[in-house]
Amino acid sequence: MAEFLELEAQDGVRMPWNVFPGTKQEATACVVPPAAIYTPLKPLDSSSGAEAPLLPYAPSAAASAAPSSTPLPSLIMPPRSGSAPSATNAITSLITMPLYPRIAYPPSSSASTQPSxxxxxxxxxxxxxxxxxxxxxxxxxxxxxxxxxxxxxxxxxxxxxxxxxxxxxxxxxxxxxxxxxxxxxxxxxxxxxxxxxxxxxxxxxxxxxxxxxxxxxxxxxxxxxxxxxxxxxxxxxxxxxxxxxxxxxxxxxxxxxxxxxxxxxxxxxxxxxxxxxxxxxxxxxxxxxxxxxxxxxxxxxxxxxxxxxxxxxxxxxxxxxxxxxxxxxxxxxxxxxxxxxxxxxxxxxxxxxxxxxxxxxxxxxxxxxxxxxxxxxxQSSDFDLGLSFNGVFEVSCSKDVKVQGIIGPCASLEKKGPLCSETVVGQGNTSAWKMCGLDKKTSLCIFLILQRKMVQMQLVNPPVISFISNYRYQCCSYQHTDGQMRLRVTTLSRRWVAGPGCLQDLSSGFDQETAAVVMARLVSFNMETEAEFDAIRWLDRSLIRLCSRFGDYQKDNPSSFSFSPRLSIFPQFMFHLRRSQFVQVFNNSPDETAYFRMMMNRENVADSVVMIQPSLISYSFNLGPEPALLDVAAIAADRILLLDSYFTVVIFHGSTIAQWRNFGYQNQPEHQVFAQLLRAPREEAEGIIKERFPVPRLVICDQYGSQARFLLAKLNPSVTYNSDNPPAPGGDVIFTDDVSFQVFMDHLQRLSVQ
CATH class of the missing domain: 3.40.50.410 (von Willebrand factor, type A domain)
Structure with a gap:
């Protein structure tokens, strides 16, 4: 997915389909809807913290990016009237700076104030x-x-x-x-x-x-x-x-x-x-x-x-x-x-x-x-949220693309027009939204719908989408202590494909991580808004349809099923999404469920993927830190596991490691290697906690201990109390009736080839 990460670094946008289906019918058959997860304030380069280039001039007022009835105010002073640049003017500016798909405009007048x-x-x-x-x-x-x-x-x-x-x-x-x-x-x-x-x-x-x-x-x-x-x-x-x-x-x-x-x-x-x-x-x-x-x-x-x-x-x-x-x-x-x-x-x-x-x-x-x-x-010395205020977000699309709505931290400004789709997802029937507060990680999921019904032999006009964000940035970095207004414009285009041979092109542009996040936001929204919505059945049917369309198989022969590497991880994401706190609410209170969904609806793709499918790192004497399968088979008596599920960070000690630690071997000079083994996951956990907001809960537990449930609940139950295959020596079992990932895949392949 390196190319998708590069695109995100350039324009702050990730899309499940980076090659658009040529017709509305083909888009429907792709199951995962065309969408874009946009982070308006994402730094241009995550490693350097650089931002979009600030143009040395104010935009021309050709049209207003925000509704005229909603002026953009300063932080403390009363609002000033005025209009922001249109998408046309933004694209003209982009032509002069082709290396930057995102640009920021300076304010037309300054105001040095602080938020209250x-x-x-x-x-x-x-x-x-x-x-x-x-x-x-x-x-x-x-x-x-x-x-x-x-x-x-x-x-x-x-x-x-x-x-x-x-x-x-x-x-x-x-x-x-x-x-x-x-x-x-x-x-x-x-x-x-x-x-x-x-x-x-x-x-x-x-x-x-x-x-x-x-x-x-x-x-x-x-x-x-x-x-x-x-x-x-x-x-x-x-x-x-x-x-x-x-x-x-x-x-x-x-x-x-x-x-x-x-x-x-x-x-x-x-x-x-x-x-x-x-x-x-x-x-x-x-x-x-x-x-x-x-x-x-x-x-x-x-x-x-x-x-x-x-x-x-x-x-x-x-x-x-x-x-x-x-x-x-x-x-x-x-x-x-x-x-x-x-x-x-x-x-x-x-x-x-x-x-x-x-x-x-x-x-x-x-x-x-x-x-x-x-x-x-x-505090902003070690961790800067980049808090901003009074943002107005607007979407401008080419004629073949319409906006269904947004799922994320914003409010509709009810700006209706030809860009608005008749079918609504989230906050729709508008092309402009108010963002009273946003930060560097705030991400919006924009759902799009394609309007093409007939396809020409040559698809020469690619769809163009512009995201226009007008906001006041308030943080403690030296560039923005003046609290001035900024306008950021992001313009991107994707090519169309259509016809019998388009599946390979569509697969090549499929971003599995973004698709999983889009489906997670969509299923959570449906669970809250539709009465008696069966989330598990909806996810399963969607996955079966996707596999039937993009899988390579012989009809009625499950053993012949294979998936392109571009889509091979997506079923795994869906398996863990079915078991996640966003879908399974049995062990959570309504407050906890609301909190989990609010966080997923505002975070970027990378963090949301960790919420859906946690990461697991293994530490042992023989091998250095290495990624481990999110499976109960990863547990061993002489191994330490570090689980990052975004809301919780778990350090899990195998039974032998826990015994040695309790005996105090790490304090003896001849066992410094063991002491370093104990320190390594703790240092990694502290690094994760230091860079995350809100701060996750740290759980340090031992195998067979009561708090080991924080790890076991997230693992694939490949070995359970009623499994035919016993656990490996020093391993563990999970007491659950949930199916394992292997059983899930067997059923998926059998149903997909039908």
Whole structure:
């Protein structure tokens, strides 16, 4: 797949079909839909960190890449009107720089500002101490000019006035009551020292609010550090008593709604983030996910399937409305869910995903998954997320290609036109989307549909697709500390093939990894949107159709079946996808499933493939680190295995290795080789953890230990408790009724040749 990786390094795009089927019928027969996974902010060269070349001139305003009704605002100042270049102008610019399929334009006017942050943490007993410590560190890492607000909530919502440093002042709102914008303006005294305008929209300093009133609640980090630390020191658990048979009162939805409205009043259209820290389930307001009665369990997947969830639909509807408000304002909702119980990630998913927010799921605010991940949001010395704001993404295609929609962290701008397909996948019926927040790894999956019905003898006009991204880039690298607007344009073309002999050409352009990721996003989306959707049957039928079309075989002769190397790994990806957490939800809560799917929907192809099919590395005395088959046969008593499943990194010691380690042989001078063997996988695991966000969980376990399940659950069960072939000496077995990959392939070949 080297050539596909080279293409991705050039233009940030990977496609399952890099040679397009010539007709709509042939595209349908290819099973995997034509699509593109695009990473707008992917560095031009991953090794050097270089970016797309910045042209020394602004684009001409031939047409607008963003809808005229959606101006692109600066970070703190009110939005400026103006139009962005069209796809035609972008292609003209590309001709002058043929080596760069991606280019970036400088801003037409500069604005040196920083994003604002407004953070409502959830308080919960001993977890409060961990959260207070993390927030105090974050305040020190914030850029000096970043505006900060602070909201706490439990039974009530408290908005802290950080601009009044002489004494602690808070405004209290009832958690069960929805607060309107007019009530916020009145109760929080925004016009106590100034006459309120009689007409017009009241939002921001330009529309009637004084800078003084805004500065009471959103204060530069350099000016509010002392006050905020004082508030954090006094922060305690909710003082209202909780009966032993009830859950604590948590008005999560009221706090988030008030935070969104406050940002909409003070800094509309500016790059801002709401960072929500949740330590338990919401039990108050429209966003409640469970009642206060402790004996009533929180909804499970079985409850969702049966429709016996009295709170779920109401909460999802509320957060859909909140997401529309945040998208309109250009603001991001980040979610840090840290609790042993569910907090409502499944309900909040729509708001977090459509605003391009960050999501971190951990067991505790004291866990390294939360602490290290949260620190990396603000640190940029070793790890730079490259956070950007207020992006507008637009697709422009040649006449034979239409857009079905996007699955990924964005929101539709409802820009309808001839490019929009009648069939919709994800967020469709538009050719433009809003990306309130994005980073260097944020990836969108654009589903395309081909419109050709008749094919000429010579396909001379290849399809052309342009991706136009207008965004504000805010990071700590020296190139973008000014927070200026950038426009990035990516244009690519692929050739058509048609006719009886096109299968070989299509196979040569098949990207197996990207195809697996496209199918994973599609099956996850269908599971969430279609009632009684059978994901396993859908995947199996799709794979059988693909094998029947592209396999080489004699009819009704399974032993004659063979696959081109270009497609040979795809069945293996599908086997592991069937067993993955995206399809199998039995052992996961709705919150965990929502978290896994959100992460896959925003990550690039390389990381998504690891989520589908984890990587396994073997360490032993005889051989250095080497890739191992993801199979139970890889387990041996004298071997160490390192599993990377993206969300979890597992170091697994064979029984003999574990015994030697327990005896302390690694501490003896004559056994330094053994000490190095123990260190090698740990160093590799630390390297993986250092470069990943959110930080994965590290599990160190031994063969036959309780935590060995983290490894065994991901392995191919070639040896089970009822297998005819016994495990190798020092090996292991898996207690499962799942079929092995070999049995899966035997059935696949038998059905494909029919």
């Amino acid at each position: 942050n407004i953070s409502p943490p959830q308080r919960a007993q001993e977890e409060v101490g961990y959260l207070k410590s993390a927030l105090a560190q974050a305040v020190e890492l914030l850029p000096e000019r970043s505006l900060v607000g602070f909201i706490t909530f439990g039974t009530y919502v408290q908005v802290h006035e950080l601009g009044f440093g002489h004494i602690t002042k808070t405004y209290v709102f009832k958690g069960t009551k929805e607060v309107t914008k007019e009530q916020i303006l009145e109760q929080m005294g925004f016009f106590s020292r100034k006459t309120r305008p009689l007409t017009g929209v009241i939002a921001g300093a330009r529309d009637g609010l004084s800078a003084e009133s805004i500065a009471r609640f959103l204060v530069p980090a350099s000016e509010c550090e002392f006050v905020l630390n004082s508030v954090l020191e006094e922060l305690q658990k909710d003082p209202w008593p909780v009966p032993t048979n009830e859950r604590p009162s948590r008005c999560t939805s009221a706090a988030l709604s008030l935070a969104a409205s406050l940002l909409g009043i003070c800094v509309p259209g500016s790059g801002a983030r709401i960072m929500a820290f949740l330590g338990g389930p919401s039990t108050e307001g429209l966003g409640a996910i469970v009642s206060k009665i402790l004996s009533e369990p929180i909804r499970s997947h079985k409850d969702l399937d049966k429709g016996s969830t009295p709170f779920y639909s109401k909460a999802v509807k509320f957060y859909e409305g909140l997401s529309k408000q945040l998208v309109h304002q250009g603001h991001v909702l980040d979610l840090f869910a840290c609790a042993l119980d569910q907090v409502g990630v499944a309900e909040l998913k729509v708001a977090v995903e459509r605003t391009g927010g960050i999501v971190v799921l951990a067991e505790s605010f004291g866990h390294s998954v939360f602490k290290d991940s949260f620190r990396r949001v603000f």
